[in-house]
Amino acid sequence: MFAFFCMVLGMFMAILDIQIVSASLAEIQAGLAASSDEISWVQTSYLIAEVVMIPLSGFLSRALSTRWLFVGSAAGFTAMSFLCATATTIDQMIIYRALQGFLGGGMIPTVFASAYAVFPREKQPIVAPMIGLVATLAPTIGPTVGGYLTDLFSWHWLFLVNVVPGIFVIIATATLVDFDEPDFALLDRFDWWGLLFMAGFLGSLEFVLEEGPTNDWFADEAILFFTVICAVSSIAFFARALTAAEPVVDLRAFLNRNFATGSAFSFVMGIGLYGLTYLYPLYLGRVRGYSALMIGETMFVTGISMFLAAPLVGRLTTKLDPRLMIGIGFAGFALGTWQVTGITKDWDFWELLVPQILRGTSLMLAMVPINNLSLGTLPPAQLKNASGLFNLTRNLGGAVGLALINTVLNNRWDLHLVRLHEHVQWASATAVERLGNMAQAFAGLGSDAQSAALKQMAGLVRREALVMAFADVFFLLTFLFLSLVIAVPLMRRPAQPGAGGGGH
Incomplete structure (x- = not known):
C-alpha cells in the first residue's frame, strides 16, 4: 500500500501542475518579459503534450513495466520542473513545460490501472476514493496552491515545489513497486505511424479548443489549419488503430x-x-x-x-x-x-x-x-x-x-x-x-x-x-x-x- 501511495503522490503532482500556473501567469509573464499572446502557451503546451502521453502510457506500461514507466515519468517530470524554474525566456519555458506535461502524463493512467489490477476486491473501498480524490482535488486546489506559492515566495516555486517530492517518488517507486514484468518485444513492433497520427489528432484538437474561443475560431488561419490537421489525423489514427497488428492505442x-x-x-x-x-x-x-x-x-x-x-x-x-x-x-x-x-x-x-x-x-x-x-x-x-x-x-x-x-x-x-x-x-x-x-x-x-x-x-x-x-x-x-x-x-x-x- 505504501508503494501505491507513493505513485499516487506522483499522479497528484502531474495533475496539480495543469492548473497551478493559472493564477500566476501575470507574474510569470513579467518575469520572462513575455507578451500576452505568448504567456498562454505556458499552460497550453503542457496540456497538448500531456494529452498525447496519457493514451500512449498503456502501451509503454506493458512494454517497460509499471515500475520503469513510472520511474521514467517521475524522473523526467521532476527534471523538467527544475528547468522550468530556471527558465529565463518564454521559449525555454514553453519547451520545458511541454516536456514536463509529456513525461508527467505517464503517471496518471498508470496509477488508475494499478489500483484496479493489483488490489483485491476488499481493498477497493479504500483505494478507489483515494485516486478519485486526487484526480478531482489536484486541479481544484491548483490555483489556490499556485496563488499561495507566488504570493509568499515567487513564481519559480510553482515548479521547485515538485523537486523534493519528485525525488522521493522516484526512489520509492524504483525500490518498492514490482507489480509486473516488462515485455520489451513490444518495442520492436511499436507503431510509429500510429503515434504520429495520434499526436496530430489530439495535439491539434487541444490547440483548437484552447485557442479557438479567444481567436474567433475558424476566422483565424492558424485555427483553421490545425482543424484540418486534426480531422485528417483523426481519420488516419482510427484507421491505424483498427487495422494495425499492435496499435499504439487499443480501442477494444x-x-x-x-x-x-x-x-x-x-x-x-x-x-x-x-x-x-x-x-x-x-x-x-x-x-x-x-x-x-x-x-x-x-x-x-x-x-x-x-x-x-x-x-x-x-x-x-x-x-x-x-x-x-x-x-x-x-x-x-x-x-x-x-x-x-x-x-x-x-x-x-x-x-x-x-x-x-x-x-x-x-x-x-x-x-x-x-x-x-x-x-x-x-x-x-x-x-x-x-x-x-x-x-x-x-x-x-x-x-x-x-x-x-x-x-x-x-x-x-x-x-x-x-x-x-x-x-x-x-x-x-x-x-x-x-x-x-x-x-x-x-x-x-x-x-x-x-x-x-x-x-x-x-x-x-x-x-x-x-x-x-x-x-x-x-x-x-x-x-x-x-x-x-x-x-x-x-x-x-x-x-x-x-x-x-x-x-x-
Missing part, C-alpha cells in the same frame, strides 16, 4: 458497455471539474476584483468538501448501488450550478459556499463509482490501455468544456450588452437620472465630470452584462448534468465489482 475496451458509458460520463465530469475551476475564479477576479490569494481562499471550500467526503464515499461503495451514487452525484452537481444561476455582482464567499460544498461532495459521489464501474469491470489484460483512454476522456472533456464555456460566455455577454444598451439610453429617465447622480459625484473634475460619469456608466453596463452571461453558463451546466441523471441506467452493475489482485 469501448466494446464494454460500462466502459463506454463511463468514459462518456468521465468526459462530462471533466467539463464540470475543469470548467468550474475556471469559472469561479474568473467571476471572482473580473467582477469582484479578488486577488489570486483571495480567490484561492474562496475556492478552497470545494477541496475541503472533497477531502471530507472521500471516506464517506468509500463506505457507501460497499452499501449502495454505484449507479444510485452516480445519479445522486450528478443531481447534486446540477443543484449546485442551478443555485448559481441567480448570481449577482455582490456574490462572494458566503453566497458561493453551499454551491461549492455541493460541487465537492457531488464530484466525489459520482467520480468514484464511475471509476469502479468503468475500469473495475474490465479484464486485467485490458486495464492499462483502458486506463489511458479513460483518463483521456476526462482531460478532453475539460478542454471541450473550457472552449464551450468561453464561447457561450463571450456570445451571451455580447447579447446582454446589446439588450442593456437598448435600455440604458437618453430616452430612459432612470438612466439619465443615474448618470446625473454620477456626474455630481465627479463634480470636482469640472468639465470632465460628464465624461467620467459616462465611462463609469459604461463599465457598470459591461459588468452587469458579464454577470448575466455567467448566469447563462451555469444554467447550461445545470441542464447538462441533469441530462446525465437520465443516462445513468445505461450502466450495468457488475456481479463482482473491483478487480482481483495479483499484479497483472
Whole structure:
C-alpha cells in the first residue's frame, strides 16, 4: 500500500501542475518579459503534450513495466520542473513545460490501472476514493496552491515545489513497486505511424479548443489549419488503430458497455471539474476584483468538501448501488450550478459556499463509482490501455468544456450588452437620472465630470452584462448534468465489482 501511495503522490503532482500556473501567469509573464499572446502557451503546451502521453502510457506500461514507466515519468517530470524554474525566456519555458506535461502524463493512467489490477476486491473501498480524490482535488486546489506559492515566495516555486517530492517518488517507486514484468518485444513492433497520427489528432484538437474561443475560431488561419490537421489525423489514427497488428492505442475496451458509458460520463465530469475551476475564479477576479490569494481562499471550500467526503464515499461503495451514487452525484452537481444561476455582482464567499460544498461532495459521489464501474469491470489484460483512454476522456472533456464555456460566455455577454444598451439610453429617465447622480459625484473634475460619469456608466453596463452571461453558463451546466441523471441506467452493475489482485 505504501508503494501505491507513493505513485499516487506522483499522479497528484502531474495533475496539480495543469492548473497551478493559472493564477500566476501575470507574474510569470513579467518575469520572462513575455507578451500576452505568448504567456498562454505556458499552460497550453503542457496540456497538448500531456494529452498525447496519457493514451500512449498503456502501451509503454506493458512494454517497460509499471515500475520503469513510472520511474521514467517521475524522473523526467521532476527534471523538467527544475528547468522550468530556471527558465529565463518564454521559449525555454514553453519547451520545458511541454516536456514536463509529456513525461508527467505517464503517471496518471498508470496509477488508475494499478489500483484496479493489483488490489483485491476488499481493498477497493479504500483505494478507489483515494485516486478519485486526487484526480478531482489536484486541479481544484491548483490555483489556490499556485496563488499561495507566488504570493509568499515567487513564481519559480510553482515548479521547485515538485523537486523534493519528485525525488522521493522516484526512489520509492524504483525500490518498492514490482507489480509486473516488462515485455520489451513490444518495442520492436511499436507503431510509429500510429503515434504520429495520434499526436496530430489530439495535439491539434487541444490547440483548437484552447485557442479557438479567444481567436474567433475558424476566422483565424492558424485555427483553421490545425482543424484540418486534426480531422485528417483523426481519420488516419482510427484507421491505424483498427487495422494495425499492435496499435499504439487499443480501442477494444469501448466494446464494454460500462466502459463506454463511463468514459462518456468521465468526459462530462471533466467539463464540470475543469470548467468550474475556471469559472469561479474568473467571476471572482473580473467582477469582484479578488486577488489570486483571495480567490484561492474562496475556492478552497470545494477541496475541503472533497477531502471530507472521500471516506464517506468509500463506505457507501460497499452499501449502495454505484449507479444510485452516480445519479445522486450528478443531481447534486446540477443543484449546485442551478443555485448559481441567480448570481449577482455582490456574490462572494458566503453566497458561493453551499454551491461549492455541493460541487465537492457531488464530484466525489459520482467520480468514484464511475471509476469502479468503468475500469473495475474490465479484464486485467485490458486495464492499462483502458486506463489511458479513460483518463483521456476526462482531460478532453475539460478542454471541450473550457472552449464551450468561453464561447457561450463571450456570445451571451455580447447579447446582454446589446439588450442593456437598448435600455440604458437618453430616452430612459432612470438612466439619465443615474448618470446625473454620477456626474455630481465627479463634480470636482469640472468639465470632465460628464465624461467620467459616462465611462463609469459604461463599465457598470459591461459588468452587469458579464454577470448575466455567467448566469447563462451555469444554467447550461445545470441542464447538462441533469441530462446525465437520465443516462445513468445505461450502466450495468457488475456481479463482482473491483478487480482481483495479483499484479497483472
